[in-house]
Structure formats: C-alpha cells, structure tokens
Amino acid sequence: MFLLGESDVARHETLMRSQQLLLSFLVYRSAALHLAARRMSVFMRGATPASPVVLWLRNDLRLRDNDAVHLCAQRVGNGQASAVLPVFVFDERWFGPGATDDFGNARTGVFRARFLREAVEDLRANLKSKYDQELLVACGKPEEVLPKVVRAVNATEVVAHGYGCWEERRIESGVKQQLQPLGATLSRVWGHTMHHIDDLPPGATVPEIRGAFTNWRKKVEGADTPVRRELPEPAKDNLQAPPPEVRESAMRSLTEGTAELPSASYEELPSLKFLAAAAALEGEEDDESLGVADERGVLVFKGGETAALERLEGWMFDRDNLKDYFDTRNGMLGSDYSSKFSPWLACGSLSPRTVYWACKRYEATRVENKSTYWLVFELLWRDFFHFLATRMQGKMFMIDGEGLVSQDWIDDPIGLQKWREGKTGHPLIDANMRELQQTGFMSNRGRQNVASFLALDLRIDWRRGGSFFEEYLLDYDPASNWGNWHAAAGLNGGRVNRFNIAKQSKDYDPTGAYIRTWCPELKDVPIRYLFEPWTMPKDVMAQANCQIGVDYPNPLRSRFQPPMSMRGGGGDANGGGGRRNRNRGRRQRSDRRRS
Numbered sequence: 315m316f317l318l319g320e321s322d323v324a325r326h327e328t329l330m331r332s333q334q335l336l337l338s339f340l341v342y343r344s345a346a347l348h349l350a351a352r353r354m355s356v357f358m359r360g361a362t363p364a365s366p367v368v369l370w371l372r373n374d375l376r377l378r379d380n381d382a383v384h385l386c387a388q389r390v391g392n393g394q395a396s397a398v399l400p401v402f403v404f405d406e407r408w409f410g411p412g413a414t415d416d417f418g419n420a421r422t423g424v425f426r427a428r429f430l431r432e433a434v435e436d437l438r439a440n441l442k443s444k445y446d447q448e449l450l451v452a453c454g455k456p457e458e459v460l461p462k463v464v465r466a467v468n469a470t471e472v473v474a475h476g477y478g479c480w481e482e483r484r485i486e487s488g489v490k491q492q493l494q495p496l497g498a499t500l501s502r503v504w505g506h507t508m509h510h511i512d513d514l515p516p517g518a519t520v521p522e523i524r525g526a527f528t529n530w531r532k533k534v535e536g537a538d539t540p541v542r543r544e545l546p547e548p549a550k551d552n553l554q555a556p557p558p559e560v561r562e563s564a565m566r567s568l569t570e571g572t573a574e575l576p577s578a579s580y581e582e583l584p585s586l587k588f589l590a591a592a593a594a595l596e597g598e599e600d601d602e603s604l605g606v607a608d609e610r611g612v613l614v615f616k617g618g619e620t621a622a623l624e625r626l627e628g629w630m631f632d633r634d635n636l637k638d639y640f641d642t643r644n645g646m647l648g649s650d651y652s653s654k655f656s657p658w659l660a661c662g663s664l665s666p667r668t669v670y671w672a673c674k675r676y677e678a679t680r681v682e683n684k685s686t687y688w689l690v691f692e693l694l695w696r697d698f699f700h701f702l703a704t705r706m707q708g709k710m711f712m713i714d715g716e717g718l719v720s721q722d723w724i725d726d727p728i729g730l731q732k733w734r735e736g737k738t739g740h741p742l743i744d745a746n747m748r749e750l751q752q753t754g755f756m757s758n759r760g761r762q763n764v765a766s767f768l769a770l771d772l773r774i775d776w777r778r779g780g781s782f783f784e785e786y787l788l789d790y791d792p793a794s795n796w797g798n799w800h801a802a803a804g805l806n807g808g809r810v811n812r813f814n815i816a817k818q819s820k821d822y823d824p825t826g827a828y829i830r831t832w833c834p835e836l837k838d839v840p841i842r843y844l845f846e847p848w849t850m851p852k853d854v855m856a857q858a859n860c861q862i863g864v865d866y867p868n869p870l871r872s873r874f875q876p877p878m879s880m881r882g883g884g885g886d887a888n889g890g891g892g893r894r895n896r897n898r899g900r901r902q903r904s905d906r907r908r909s
Contacts, residue, residue, distance in 0.1 A: 366467050366556045367395035370460060370474035370489075371402045371449075373506065373791065374662035375433045376619040377440055379544040381505030386473050387548030395471070397556040399564060400441060401463055402434055404453045404584055405485070406575065411591040415781050420592035423785040425754030427590035428605030429617040431583055433663050436618025445553045448561055452568050452578035453588075457488035459568060459578075464498045466567035467560050475662075476502030478511075478520075478704025479792040480711070507700050508541055508666040508693045515539055520705050525718065525806025527698050534694065541670050593785065610831055611753035613649045615657050615788055622658035626672055629653055636676050639685035646746075646757045646828040653689065654755075656789035659696070666693050699797035710796050713775060718807035719877040724773045729870055733768050734782055736832075739862075739869030741845060742819040743767050745832035754788040759822050765802035766813040771872040776803035804877045812874060819845035835865050 369386045377383060389395035407413060413421040422430070434451060441447035452459050460472055472493060476486055490500040504511045511520065515537035518530050555561065561580065568578035576584040586601040595604065607614065615621075630636045635650050645651030658664035670690060677686050702710075709716050713723065732738050736747035746760035756764070769776040780799040784790050804810035823829055826844045830837045836844060838858040843850040848862050848869050855861050862868060 364393055364396040366397045366399045366469050366560060368460065368463055368467070368469050368472040369398050369400040370456065370472050371400055371437070372475055372662070373477070373660070374475045375402075375430075375437045376622070376663050376665065377437070377444065377547055378619065378623070379505070379665035379668050380662075381503040381545065382473050382475050383548060383553070384545045385501065385503055387552035389471070389473070390554065391549070391552045397554050397560075398447070399450065399463070399467060399469070399556050399561070400447060401450045401452065401460065401564075402437075403456045403459050404451070404589060405456060406454055407481075409584070409589045410453065410575070411588075413592040415784070417778055417781040419781045419785045420590065420594075421784065422590060423593045423754070424586070424590040424595065424605040425607065425786065426788050426790060427593075428586055429615060429657060429754075429788050430661055431586060431589060432617030432621075433619070433658075433661050434617075435583060436620050436663070440619060444547075445550055445555070447553060447555045448580040450561070450564055450568075450578060450580055451583055453575040453584055454568075455488075456485055457492045460489055461492045461496060461498075462567040463564045464493060464496055466563045467556065470498050471501055472498060473501045473503070475505055477506065478700055480703075480707045481792070483707075505665070506662060507697045508670050508690075509534065509539055509697050510542055511701065511704075513539055513542070514701070520701050523698070523702050523705050525702075525716075525801070526808050527695065530698055531691075531694055534697075541667060544665065544667050544671055605754075607754060608749075608752035611749070612647065612755060612757075613654055615654075615755070617657075617661070617663065619658075619663045622655070622664035623668075625653075625655065625658065626664065626669065630672055630676055631680075634680065636673070636689060637681050637683060637685055640683075640688045641685070643688070644757075644759045644822055646759060646823060647831065652758065656794075657755075660789045660791040660794070666696065669693060696794060700793040702797055703793035710800060711777065713777060715800055715803075715805035719805055719879050721773065721803070721877040722875070723775050724873065726772060726774055729772050730768075730774050730778055732867070732870060733764070733772065733774070733779075737867045738767070739848065739867040740767065740815050741829045741833055741836060741847065742815055742823065745829045748832045750783075750786050754786055756787075759818070761798070762802070762811075763813050763815060763818055765799060766811065767815060769799070769803040770810065770812045771874050772870065773873050773875070776800070776805075807879065810876055816845045833866070835860055 367386050367389045369382060371382070374380055374382060386395070386398045390398060404410075408421040409427065415421055434449070438449040438451070441449050450463070463469070464472065472489065474486070474489075477483065486500065486502065493500055514520070515533055516522075518533040518537070518539075523530055556564075565578050565580065576582075576588060586604045587595065590604065629650060630653070633650060635642075635653075639653070642651040653669075655664055655669060659666060659669070670693060673686055673689050706716065714720050729738075733743070733747065734751075736744035736751070738744055738747075742760075743764055746756050746764050749760070750756045765776070765779055768774050768779045776799050780796050783795055783799070784792075787795065800806065802811075819826075819829070826836075826841050829844060836847060836858075839847055839850065839860055840854065840858070843854060846869075847860065847866060850858070850860075850862065860866055
C-alpha cells in the first residue's frame with residue numbers, strides 16, 4: 315500500500331480528469347464517425363435513410379395495447395424505420411444456473427419460468443400469425459445482446475418499455491450507454507400501469523408519493539384522473555419484418571462467445587431446465603413434467619396473451635363473476651373467487667388498461683356496483699406500488715426502508731425454514747405456504763397472513779420473505795412484491811397491521827376446507843380445534859390420528875413487538891384484520907392486492 319501526499323493527490327485527480335475527458339471525446343468521435351458512415355452508405359446506395367427499429371420486448375409480452383409495439387409501428391408508418399425487429403432476452407440475472415440472489419434463492423423458480431416460457435412462445439406465435447413476423451429470442455444480458463443486434467442490422471433506435479424499479483432502471487441505463495458509441499438511441503415508453511405516469515395529478519406525482527396508499531388514492535380519484543384508451547393494434551404493413559438476410563445477420567451476431575448460454579433463435583426457446591436451473595430441481599425431469607402445479611391448485615395457469623384474454627372474457631363476461639367480486643375476493647379455494655389476472659399482468663401479457671376498459675364495458679352492459687369499483691381499486695393499488703418503487707429506488711430493498719421506523723430483527727434460520735416449508739404449527743400459515751411451494755400461487759388473504767406472521771410475529775428479516783416469494787410466485791413483479799412486503803413489515807410509518815391468525819382462520823376458512831386440503835394430517839381434527847390444534851386434549855389427538863409434535867408440529871411462538879417510529883413513539887399495532895377490522899386489511903398488504 316502506497317501513501318500519497320496532498321500534491322500527489324492533486325496531480326492524480328488532474329490526470330484522472332484529463333483521461334476521462336479524452337475518453338469522452340473518443341467515444342463521441344467514434345459515435346459521430348459511425349453515424350456519418352451509415353449516412354454516407356445510405357446516400358451512396360440512393361436509398362431512403364430508414365433502417366430497422368429494434369423492438370426490445372420485456373415484461374410486455376403482448377400485442378394488444380402495447381406502447382412499445384405502437385411506437386415501432388409509428389416509426390415504420392412515417393418512414394423513420396424500414397421494418398421492425400422484435401427481440402426478447404432471457405436475462406441471465408434472472409434465468410439460468412447462476413441466477414440467485416443474496417439470500418440464496420433462485421431469481422426465477424420453475425413455475426414462473428414455465429409460465430414465462432409459454433408467454434414468449436405465445437407472443438412468437440401471435441407475431442407470426444398476425445404480422446408474419448419473427449421473434450428473436452436470446453439469453454444473456456440486454457446491455458450485451460442488444461448492441462450486437464443493433465450493429466448487425468445497422469439500426470439507430472431500440473424501443474422498449476421503461477420501468478421504475480431500481481434494477482430494471484440500471485439495466486436500461488446500461489443498454490443506453492452501450493448503444494451510444496454505435497450512434498443508436500434507446501427510446502423508452504411507459505405502459506405497464508393503469509394510469510400513465512404523466513397523467514398523475516398534483517399531489518400524487520411520483521416525487522410526492524409517500525408510504526400511505528389512501529392519501530394518494532384520494533388525490534388520484536378526487537382529480538378524476540383519466541385512464542388512457544387502449545392503443546389500436548398496428549396495421550400489418552407497419553409491423554413488417556426486415557428482409558431474411560437482415561434477420562439472419564442479427565441472429566449470427568449473437569453466436570459468438572456464448573457457449574455457456576443457449577443459442578439465439580427465431581424458432582427454438584431455451585429449455586425449462588436451463589431457465590429454472592438456479593432453483594432446487596429434483597431428479598432428471600424433462601420440460602414436460604417440470605413446473606406442473608399440484609392438482610389441488612386453484613387454476614391451471616397458462617402463459618401468454620391468448621390465455622390472458624380468454625381468462626378476462628371468461629371470468630368477467632362468460633361466467634359473470636365481476637358482479638360478486640367484492641364478496642368473494644377473500645376466498646382461498648376455487649378458480650373464480652377472484653379474477654387471478656395477476657400472473658398475466660405481471661409479465662405484461664395483459665394490459666391493466668385492457669382490464670379497466672373491460673370493466674367499464676361490463677358496467678355499461680351488465681351492472682355497476684361495489685364489485686366493479688373494487689376491481690379498479692385493486693388496479694389502483696398496483697399502480698401505487700409501481701410509482702412508489704419508482705421514487706424509492708434502492709431504499710425499497712433496505713431492511714428499514716426509508717428509516718421511518720426501526721425493528722429489532724431476529725436471525726432465526728430454523729424459524730425461517732419452518733415458515734418456508736409450511737411447518738410452523740399454525741395451520742392457516744402452513745396451508746398457504748404449502749400451496750405456494752406446490753403451485754406458485756397464493757390467495758390475497760393468505761399473503762396477508764404469511765407476511766404478517768414472518769415479519770411481525772417471528773420478526774425475521776422481511777426481505778427473506780420477499781426473496782422467497784420472488785422465487786415461487788407466478789405473479790411476481792418487483793414493485794408489487796417488494797412494496798407489499800415493505801408495507802407488511804410496518805415500514806411505511808403508518809399503522810402496523812398484525813393479523814390474528816386463529817381469528818383469520820375462523821373468518822375466512824370457517825369450515826376448515828382449505829386447511830384440510832393442504833394439511834391432510836389435520837383432516838380428522840374436529841373443527842373446534844382445527845385452527846389451534848395444540849389445544850387438543852390427548853384423547854382427541856388419538857381419535858384424530860394427529861399427535862401434536864409428532865404428526866403435526868408444535869406452534870412457533872410469537873415474538874411480536876411494534877416497530878419503533880424514528881420520529882418518536884411506538885407503532886400502533888392491532889390484532890384484528892378480521893371482520894371487525896375489515897378496513898385495516900386494505901392499508902398494508904403483502905403482495906396481496908392483486909386483480
């Protein structure tokens with residue numbers, strides 16, 4: 315180690331600034347020369363100055379109401395681009411053998427990997443049937459893949475949806491930076507929320523959002539904030555594919571130096587075993603058997619825009635479920651107690667504006683009531699978390715959030731493992747966690763309870779719960795997941811909503827059907843003891859063939875203490891969340907206010 319004096323430091327800083335200026339000049343000069351060469355080449359050929367526009371598809375796996383697709387079609391329609399080259403990248407940060415997070419969980423588990431693979435496959439089929447288009451699918455990092463494609467096809471623009479979350483924005487910045495020396499730009503559009511970010515009223519804009527949903531909602535609803543109309547699907551001529559030799563050049567550009575990754579292709583998709591390789595896959599199952607949900611699951615979720623629109627029309631109109639949504643939404647068994655649109659919304663196979671305008675069509679043709687309002691209310695919750703994540707950035711993932719409150723978190727690997735496996739000794743918690751692990755889905759009500767139990771009762775770092783959900787949830791998206799866990803841990807400075815698990819069980823599973831479905835060892839326990847089975851007398855245990863501590867675990871004990879406000883005073887805790895405290899469950903949630 316060498317120690318520098320002040321004069322040495324000054325000289326060193328001057329040298330570094332000179333080097334940075336020189337590097338910036340060389341990058342600018344290279345980009346200018348590259349762009350000039352393109353224009354000269356076009357001039358010499360006597361052709362129009364248009365080149366293909368690259369459509370970078372991300373969590374917007376649809377054609378209907380897709381702002382990025384619409385902008386690309388506009389570029390072709392007005393002569394700014396000659397054709398559209400759609401590209402999707404399975405980002406190696408989320409897919410493949412190395413895709414794990416700081417807690418050791420896979421970034422994408424097998425259920426969501428299967429669902430997303432189906433969604434990409436469906437998008438490819440729709441592009442082909444409607445536009446005779448080809449979707450180039452690659453694996454790697456977008457900031458490495460896209461510049462190669464741009465260089466190969468002589469493109470000057472990449473169009474994509476922009477997202478507010480911290481990691482997604484960093485990736486976008488990386489892509490933009492790598493395109494700059496090529497004389498190409500990244501054009502980002504906003505289209506993954508019901509309300510457009512530019513339409514938020516004063517007092518509800520992104521810089522003004524704080525932790526409380528209700529205040530923000532009142533400002534948005536009070537201003538009659540409009541929801542934009544769905545965008546029309548482009549004319550076929552405006553979404554035409556580049557010539558075959560251009561498409562081939564794009565694919566060849568991605569074959570160098572990628573031996574450890576599946577090859578880019580217009581026809582094949584990476585195997586499910588590769589995409590979910592970071593998850594703990596058992597045995598040598600092939601792609602057909604991987605990621606198939608337990609038959610006890612509430613619904614067979616099929617990825618893709620086709621399945622999304624079928625679910626929308628079927629649930630809302632064919633089976634006429636929307637009119638009863640407010641009364642049924644807290645169910646836990648069955649396919650239609652809630653819309654279950656969230657997996658398709660999360661990966662962008664379904665636009666939230668499409669859901670909104672379908673709801674308005676339902677109100678115009680069927681009925682307008684509290685249920686129809688509540689579906690839009692849920693979409694508003696989703697908007698809130700996307701806008702909140704845009705403001706909070708990396709603070710969303712800090713253990714104490716923005717520092718409004720603090721908690722004495724406990725390192726309890728045994729308790730965490732029992733929570734993960736559904737062996738806490740609390741039947742409602744265990745049933746929900748087992749359903750999640752075996753299907754990739756958990757009800758709204760279940761998510762509230764399991765998050766409250768981990769973060770507030772066990773006082774285990776709430777981020778470990780968020781990380782586990784990221785691996786297993788079909789409908790994971792970073793804003794909804796981490797925003798809801800942040801709230802469930804009581805970090806937004808408002809009321810702390812701790813759930814009474816036994817009361818929740820009696821209120822929302824009064825017959826015990828759900829618990830018995832996922833905890834078969836409790837199937838013969840009398841309803842009187844089902845929600846707190848450790849209270850069974852020994853003779854009842856014998857009759858029920860369920861010895862507590864042997865056949866079913868002893869319950870984990872609560873360590874609850876209210877988070878301490880950094881502004882003085884303790885948090886306000888409640889032990890309800892049931893019927894007497896129904897409004898309290900709407901304010902802080904654990905990835906649960908989903909459509």
